Amino acid sequence: MEKINRETIKDFRERFPDAPRAHRMAFKRLLSIADQEGLHVRILPLKGYRALIYLDRIGIAEGLTDGQMIYDLAHELGHYIDGCGNILMLPSDDEYKKNCERKADQTAKILLMAMGFSDQEISAWA
Ligand SMILES: [Zn+2]
Numbered sequence: 001m002e003k004i005n006r007e008t009i010k011d012f013r014e015r016f017p018d019a020p021r022a023h024r025m026a027f028k029r030l031l032s033i034a035d036q037e038g039l040h041v042r043i044l045p046l047k048g049y050r051a052l053i054y055l056d057r058i059g060i061a062e063g064l065t066d067g068q069m070i071y072d073l074a075h076e077l078g079h080y081i082d083g084c085g086n087i088l089m090l091p092s093d094d095e096y097k098k099n100c101e102r103k104a105d106q107t108a109k110i111l112l113m114a115m116g117f118s119d120q121e122i123s124a125w126a
Contacts (some may be wrong), residue, residue, distance in 0.1 A: 008041050013078040015043070016066040018126030023066050026115050030073045034058065039080060041073065053079050054087050071108060071125035 051072035079085030
């Protein structure tokens with residue numbers, strides 16, 4: 001399998017040398033899902049967003065904590081899985097947007113709970 005996000009794993013490790021092993025593993029596992037789906041994930045100087053998905057690109061903002069990055073990557077994968085929330089696709093309908101965000105949060109939570117994180121940890125990163 002092509003490892004399109006190999007550099008991003010390295011980037012995360014360099015930014016968070018003291019992150020718990022479980023956090024490094026979670027980020028790596030989420031990136032391997034992105035790899036499988038052909039999604040490119042990068043940590044970027046985003047303004048006004050914590051993270052976003054645009055076509056096959058996911059950007060995560062610099063300056064977040066390791067937990068927030070894990071959560072936001074799971075949330076953007078949620079948008080991908082749910083098929084809504086890609087910034088190109090967002091119509092101006094606020095109710096639709098809110099629904100997309102709610103669904104992405106639910107999917108993120110399921111992914112992270114499956115990796116063994118508690119409700120409390122996940123909520124603290126959201
Ligand atoms: Zn979102």
